[in-house]
Amino acid sequence: MHLDHTHPGPAAVSADARRPDGSRRALRIGLGGPVGSGKTATVAALCRALRDELSLAVVTNDIYTREDAEFLLREAVLPPERITAVETGACPHTAIRDDISANLEAVEDLEDAVGPLDLILVESGGDNLTATFSKGLVDAQVFVIDVAGGDDIPRKGGPGVTTADLLVVNKTDLAPYVGSDLARMAADAKAQRAELPVVLQSLRDERGVADVAAWVRGRLAAWTA
Amino acid sequence: MSRAALLVLADGRFPAGGHAHSGGAEAAVKAGRITGAASLEDFCRGRLHTAGLVAAALAAAAALGADPAGLDAAADARTPSPALRAAARRLGRQLLRAARATWPSPGLDAVARQFPKGAHQPVVLGLAARAAGLGPGDAAHCAAYESVSGPATATVRLLSLDPFDATGVLARLAPELDRVADSAVEAARRVADEGTDALPAASAPLLEVMAEAHAAWPVRLFAS
Numbered sequence A: 001m002h003l004d005h006t007h008p009g010p011a012a013v014s015a016d017a018r019r020p021d022g023s024r025r026a027l028r029i030g031l032g033g034p035v036g037s038g039k040t041a042t043v044a045a046l047c048r049a050l051r052d053e054l055s056l057a058v059v060t061n062d063i064y065t066r067e068d069a070e071f072l073l074r075e076a077v078l079p080p081e082r083i084t085a086v087e088t089g090a091c092p093h094t095a096i097r098d099d100i101s102a103n104l105e106a107v108e109d110l111e112d113a114v115g116p117l118d119l120i121l122v123e124s125g126g127d128n129l130t131a132t133f134s135k136g137l138v139d140a141q142v143f144v145i146d147v148a149g150g151d152d153i154p155r156k157g158g159p160g161v162t163t164a165d166l167l168v169v170n171k172t173d174l175a176p177y178v179g180s181d182l183a184r185m186a187a188d189a190k191a192q193r194a195e196l197p198v199v200l201q202s203l204r205d206e207r208g209v210a211d212v213a214a215w216v217r218g219r220l221a222a223w224t225a
Numbered sequence B: 001m002s003r004a005a006l007l008v009l010a011d012g013r014f015p016a017g018g019h020a021h022s023g024g025a026e027a028a029v030k031a032g033r034i035t036g037a038a039s040l041e042d043f044c045r046g047r048l049h050t051a052g053l054v055a056a057a058l059a060a061a062a063a064l065g066a067d068p069a070g071l072d073a074a075a076d077a078r079t080p081s082p083a084l085r086a087a088a089r090r091l092g093r094q095l096l097r098a099a100r101a102t103w104p105s106p107g108l109d110a111v112a113r114q115f116p117k118g119a120h121q122p123v124v125l126g127l128a129a130r131a132a133g134l135g136p137g138d139a140a141h142c143a144a145y146e147s148v149s150g151p152a153t154a155t156v157r158l159l160s161l162d163p164f165d166a167t168g169v170l171a172r173l174a175p176e177l178d179r180v181a182d183s184a185v186e187a188a189r190r191v192a193d194e195g196t197d198a199l200p201a202a203s204a205p206l207l208e209v210m211a212e213a214h215a216a217w218p219v220r221l222f223a224s
Helices: A039-050 A067-074 A092-098 A101-114 A159-163 A172-178 A182-193 A210-224 B003-010 B025-030 B037-063 B068-077 B082-102 B106-114 B121-131 B136-159 B163-189 B205-215
Strands: A027-032 A056-062 A083-087 A119-123 A140-146 A166-170 A198-200
Touching (some): A027 A039, A027 A210, A039 A056, A039 A067, A039 A166, A039 A210, A056 A067, A056 A092, A083 A101, A092 A101, A101 B082, A140 A159, A159 A182, A166 A182, A198 A210, B025 B136, B025 B205, B037 B068, B037 B205, B068 B106, B082 B106, B082 B205, B106 B121, B121 B136, B136 B163
Parallel strands (some): A027 A119, A027 A140, A056 A119, A140 A166, A166 A198
């Protein structure tokens, strides 16, 4: 096979690890989970934690507004040209799983416009417990739930809780106020996920997003190895 | 040609981005022009004979092998609304990605190189049909059907319309849809001799005007 890197070929089709010019594309990590579980806040915290050491960008998938993108812009976690919103036509899971074309174009356009990038975070619109990202769109996915959504969610399982590369149980600071049993959530998650990692976090604590950021660094190290 | 290939291309689940677009139905619902199955049928009939006919003719001409750049310019000239031109190119780019993965061909790769940000969706649809071994009639039928199936499924979500009623609308439009596809192919066959001026230029001004307004809404379910 003849690989000619001097002339850019047509745009990539899907998950190809190389861009048309032959360079390695950015690692893509998806963040999904129910409405209000803290996906956007986690993305914002990750941007703050990683922006000085990595070149990164964010794609948001809002369901009917641009609020998530606008929150990230308002918080100035990244320069505006590094944040893109995808419209999902009332079906957030379709845009990250069944028909990923709009999101693929968003990540490729970001790399073309502000690249080279190390990392692109793709945030899903708030959805239900079955929402997962296509492997054609992301290299790894984080599922974010929170203690206030009910401490039985890890036990109920479902594709997000069971198969995500990282499960984040968010808002642990609220556990005493909503009667959630953190130990039980952790044990149930462990039972559902075997060896797959789980992080319990509160973005209001000093530790904040540190554990998730460390996991992202690990994935990035594996991607660029 | 393979009849099954036509089913693959025409499948509403073909992953080419259409699910995020309402074909003007969201704006029409908000304006009170679509309120149920009967007004959905009126809306779809109007769209079929205007935007649908033009799209079908462009798709048929592309399937017959007409120059994609010429067809893309013809599509531009037939789409006054900048918002609709942008949406058509975005959808064309998404369809091209799906088509290249589904029916790999040097012809589609060349179009991807020529139009890195996308050509008008109906033009790409015709090229995809060609790559799939389908003919101009198939391409025209796909384009005409998409022109009404998009608004119908969007209206199910927007109005909580009974999905059986929406599907009934599509079934009742089928005979008209066949006639639109036939006249689209007839026009497309004249492009080789007469150029793209032979293509229909039917327009639905309200669709164009409302698309511009819709693109400026801060809160909406659909991209167009």
